[in-house]
Amino acid sequence: MNMTKGKANAYWKINLRYLLVLLxxxxxxxxxxxxxxxxxxxxxxxxxxxxxxxxxxxxxxYVFVILIFVYVRLMNKLDKKYGYDE
Known part of the structure; x- marks a missing residue:
């Protein structure tokens, strides 16, 4: 789980984008x-x-519950991309 600062910033930038779009x-x-x-x-x-x-x-x-599942799926993909998929 060793991430460089640049990768960590990119990870959180994408995470916040997901959150803003879903909200x-x-x-x-x-x-x-x-x-x-x-x-x-x-x-x-x-x-x-x-x-x-x-x-x-x-x-x-109903839409809120669906968005939770969408967020989980997006975050699983993002975690895998950045090496947090343990």
Whole structure:
């Protein structure tokens, strides 16, 4: 686990980029779909519920769980690339 400072900086730079992108996606889904665009999305129904309501109540949680799995997969690849895959 001996990393040079340059490799460590590159590792954290990529890690932070992953975090920012995934958090932005979650923000768009939770705040955007559940609050900002709910009136437009409410014109679509899923299982008898308006889509904007569904995103506000359920959808953002499902997307958050999916994003956790995506983050784990991305970090496993990043760890392997930088030698942390023990």
């Amino acid at each position: 932005f996606i979650w923000f768009l889904v939770s705040y955007g779909a559940g609050i900002l665009f709910k009136d437009t999305l409410n014109q679509i129904k899923i299982g008898g519920f308006k889509l904007g309501f569904w995103f506000a109540q359920q959808g953002s949680m």
